[in-house]
Amino acid sequence: MTIKVRTARASRGLRGRFVEGVAAERLIGVASPILLLALWEGAGRVGVLDARFFPAPSAIAGTFVDLMRSGELVEHTWTSLGRILIGFTLGAVPGLVIGIAMGLSRLVRAAFKPVVGALYPVPKTAIFPLLLLVFGIGEPSKYAIVAIGVFFLVLLNTMAGVLGIEPVYLDVGRNFGAGRLQVFRTIALPGALPLVFTGIRLAWGNALILIVVAEILAARSGIGYFIQNSYQTFQVEKMYAGLLVISFIGYVSFLLLDELERWLIPWKAGRTG
């Protein structure tokens, strides 16, 4: 007969392994994109990649630096960011308010649900021509398309968030004499917040897509216009520089959203500090 004895792992050993694992992960995380870029560069030099469509990373970097120096790219970036922020606010605020109202009241839900259900599945890019007709080619049509895309995503997630609140919390509110506005502020809003945040994340990603599409289709400024314009003049490096900016905006804004979530929802379980 054999008896297996398991002793606890020495705590230093465990910790050591953990640190090792984390360090390896970090290294891989940094090394893999660098490796990819090196491959790309090499492939271009050797002639495997057609430099007309896939210019070498070093060439793109050079163009990017030039564009930043001249301020051209920075200006387009700010223009697009401004449009996103305005459109996002215009869509998110009513989405939040109506979403909460729909979650709290059967009646409001009954009133809005068919309309939302019918409009939500329509691709927002498909209504852009209509928006151009209504708002003209200027700024308002850009705000509108972003706002509409954001509105539905925030609304649906917020409503789901409110509907998902344990009924007992609403009972507590009533039992302790909370009025309508207080229920809204102290229970519905914070209770729905985790899902609201999911909605905001999705909506932000959507806003990025929509603004670029709108600017490609009909604009005289913005990052989408910049890419479109580079395409028409066949300046491929510039197109890549534009893509780089979009990717950077996406990356940074999601980091900021993570930070915002940590700050707004400090009660989430499994989080320390």
Add this chain to the structure above:
Amino acid sequence: MSGDRVVTRHLGMRFPLRGRELVALEDVNLRMADQEFCCIVGPSGCGKTTFLRILAGLERQTAGELHLEVTDPARPLSAMVFQEQSVFPWMTVEENVGYGLRMRGVHATVRRGVVAHYLEKVGLTQFAKAYPYQLSGGMKQRASVARAFATAPQILLMDEPFAAVDEQTRALLQEELLRVWESDRKTVVYITHSIDEALVLGDRVLVMSARPGHIKAEIPVTLPRPRSVYELKSTPEFAELVAKVWEPLRQEVLGSFSAMARAS
């Protein structure tokens, strides 16, 4: 009716259920004196929570009358400690405990004092700034009890508040509850599954029948106060009372089992 805090007459409650009706409560007649600690025991599903929700005004009875005597309009009529976990996950312990006061518009400085007082009474002072996910189940229930006490309600409604905690902790919590209540007497309706708990805490134990629930028996608890949870249980008087409550309850529990067996 002076002195009577709660009076119900022929109180009944029906719920619509898949096209039919479910009779949860039928002909509940009850009279509770001011500052009385009244415990209700009864088989599962007999309508205890429903009864409490009617008392709390969260549900409206479908038959009969309910009278609640308001003596002090400045204080809330009732506050409830719910059967399930009910402290808000998005508020710290002190925000939870101060919630009722905040809803009543009590000024923050006053609130802080009251909250600190009750946090101390339930032993959560050190956890004032903690979020519920950082607490154990028993600690959450204590926060819920403190929240109810903090508003100084005229009637305190407690729905199996300690059912989900282990026996040793429960004994401690009962002891704490008795101490808090003895220094701050109010009318209490306390629901429990445990005969021991009902006898340790109550001035009177009401036995509810299986559904449709009504009050089947009333046993006055003559044990002297202040009570000590641990000493009390070993006395012969206690054993005698247990038998007195158990007899009518046993029939109801058996009855509800055979009803379940018939239904399935």
